[in-house]
Amino acid sequence: RRLGTMRGMKQRLLVVANRLPVSAVRRGEDSWSLEISAGGLVSALLGVKDVDAKWIGWAGVNVSDEVGQRALVKALAEKRCIPVFLDEEIVHQYYNGYCNNILWPLFHYLGLPQEDRLATTRNFESQFNAYKRANQMFADVVNQHYQEGDVVWCHDYHLMFLPKCLKDHNSKMKVGWFLHTPFPSSEIYRTLPSRSELLRSVLAADLVGFHTYDYARHFVSACTRILGLEGTPEGVEDQGRLTRVAAFPIGIDSDRFKRALDLPAVKKHVQELTQRFAGRKVMLGVDRLDMIKGIPQKILAFEKFLEENANWRDKVVLLQIAVPTRTDVPEYQKLTSQVHEIVGRINGRFGTLTAVPIHHLDRSLDFHALCALYAVTDVALVTSLRDGMNLVSYEFVACQGLKKGVLILSEFAGAAQSLGAGALLVNPWNITEVANSIAHALNMPSEEREKRHRHNYAHVTTHTAQDWAETFVSELNDTIVEAQLRTRQ
Numbered sequence: 001r002r003l004g005t006m007r008g009m010k011q012r013l014l015v016v017a018n019r020l021p022v023s024a025v026r027r028g029e030d031s032w033s034l035e036i037s038a039g040g041l042v043s044a045l046l047g048v049k050d051v052d053a054k055w056i057g058w059a060g061v062n063v064s065d066e067v068g069q070r071a072l073v074k075a076l077a078e079k080r081c082i083p084v085f086l087d088e089e090i091v092h093q094y095y096n097g098y099c100n101n102i103l104w105p106l107f108h109y110l111g112l113p114q115e116d117r118l119a120t121t122r123n124f125e126s127q128f129n130a131y132k133r134a135n136q137m138f139a140d141v142v143n144q145h146y147q148e149g150d151v152v153w154c155h156d157y158h159l160m161f162l163p164k165c166l167k168d169h170n171s172k173m174k175v176g177w178f179l180h181t182p183f184p185s186s187e188i189y190r191t192l193p194s195r196s197e198l199l200r201s202v203l204a205a206d207l208v209g210f211h212t213y214d215y216a217r218h219f220v221s222a223c224t225r226i227l228g229l230e231g232t233p234e235g236v237e238d239q240g241r242l243t244r245v246a247a248f249p250i251g252i253d254s255d256r257f258k259r260a261l262d263l264p265a266v267k268k269h270v271q272e273l274t275q276r277f278a279g280r281k282v283m284l285g286v287d288r289l290d291m292i293k294g295i296p297q298k299i300l301a302f303e304k305f306l307e308e309n310a311n312w313r314d315k316v317v318l319l320q321i322a323v324p325t326r327t328d329v330p331e332y333q334k335l336t337s338q339v340h341e342i343v344g345r346i347n348g349r350f351g352t353l354t355a356v357p358i359h360h361l362d363r364s365l366d367f368h369a370l371c372a373l374y375a376v377t378d379v380a381l382v383t384s385l386r387d388g389m390n391l392v393s394y395e396f397v398a399c400q401g402l403k404k405g406v407l408i409l410s411e412f413a414g415a416a417q418s419l420g421a422g423a424l425l426v427n428p429w430n431i432t433e434v435a436n437s438i439a440h441a442l443n444m445p446s447e448e449r450e451k452r453h454r455h456n457y458a459h460v461t462t463h464t465a466q467d468w469a470e471t472f473v474s475e476l477n478d479t480i481v482e483a484q485l486r487t488r489q
């Protein structure tokens with residue numbers, strides 16, 4: 001669908017997310033250096049035709065002086081970004097506290113860290129108040145920059161209170177909200193003390209989107225069970241007003257990966273890796289180092305596979321790339337040492353003087369190195385305990401043009417609903433099942449591999465990030481038109 005062409009002008013879009021897609025480093029009193037991070041959302045929106053998008057969000061740095069703030073606003077404006085300034089206390093309570101310590105684990109069915117449970121319960125109210133204050137600060141910046149006819153697209157669990165703040169200020173504003181994580185079963189969600197207030201706020205939006213139908217269904221159930229509202233096939237109705245609720249599965253910019261594979265630097269990298277691991281099958285895991293990604297479970301399953309398949313011990317290597325995130329949180333520090341401990345034990349147990357079965361890197365890889373790794377991989381292991389979608393599985397498939405490797409995929413990742421027919425689906429908690437799937441993947445006949453790969457490749461290359469963004473924004477426009485038509489009738 002084309003957007004905005006009716007008026008012969010581009011549809012203006014304000015994209016609001018907790019973090020701007022830039023990393024900002026202060027170079028002097030009034031100078032900043034900025035680097036755009038080419039994440040999924042950025043490339044998704046770059047590919048959408050007829051849209052003129054601006055970003056609103058936190059730049060990830062604390063800037064308390066006016067000179068610094070003014071300079072940052074100016075520098076960001078060139079990148080079509082507008083900053084929301086949050087001070088350290090708000091970041092601590094809103095971002096580290098309410099978002100990452102409460103909503104993130106709850107939405108991924110993990111509950112709260114046991115030792116923090118009471119402390120979190122005690123701090124809950126002040127963190128929720130900070131969350132609302134922060135959301136209002138985002139709303140204030142949106143209101144300053146909003147022009148009539150703009151569409152406002154709010155992203156993720158950080159900004160669930162934003163739709164209400166925006167609509168309270170201007171009920172005609174077109175507001176959409178999209179959740180990148182799962183929305184849990186209403187039985188889990190209803191334990192949240194602020195459950196009703198957050199649901200009501202999200203319902204203030206005109207369109208609410210999720211990666212899968214299951215998440216959308218859970219959200220509608222939460223609204224019916226907790227708020228007593230009526231769920232319809234279209235969404236949720238409250239006193240004659242409909243909030244559209246639907247699934248919009250995200251994708252990737254698959255062409256960007258295909259183009260990268262043709263670059264001489266990437267080809268050279270592929271060649272080096274192929275030589276480095278000659279004679280061994282390459283298995284790959286790429287994850288942020290987060291509890292939801294199931295990294296310890298994955299490595300234990302690999303150990304079980306080595307235990308039970310002695311003939312494979314010197315013929316396979318697992319490369320686990322884990323980008324550290326939220327490194328100041330004790331729970332994440334514990335996870336890092338746990339993973340190191342397991343990897344060390346397995347390498348000690350099955351390694352030789354010349355080779356180890358697991359290479360574990362605690363860092364991010366640049367885009368080209370990542371593409372090369374995906375390309376030389378025989379089996380990708382995505383064993384998230386829960387994951388909204390999981391783009392790593394898509395990226396692997398996009399880079400497997402020649403190799404036609406196998407994807408082992410958790411049934412608890414949103415991607416299982418789109419790549420389920422091509423992947424080997426597993427329950428990541430069952431390490432015997434994962435170990436058996438590794439054996440199945442490594443021994444899979446080439447016809448079966450090709451058939452599975454064809455299915456996944458067709459999906460990944462036809463359901464792109466651009467389609468996702470375009471569909472959401474155009475549906476948001478249509479929703480409003482429908483609502484206006486109804487009021488006129």
Ligand code: ADQ
Pocket residue numbers: 040180181250286287288321322323363364365366370387388389390391392393395
């Ligand atoms: P994430 O939890 O961050 O995203 P994912 O969808 O896998 O998970 O995306 C991660 C991105 O970071 C990918 O583009 C990947 O290439 C990159 N990345 C991960 N590890 C990396 C590494 N070691 N080095 C370099 N790059 C790395 C959230 C939700 C997901 C949802 C997305 C998009 O948790 O479920 O799919 O948003 O909606």
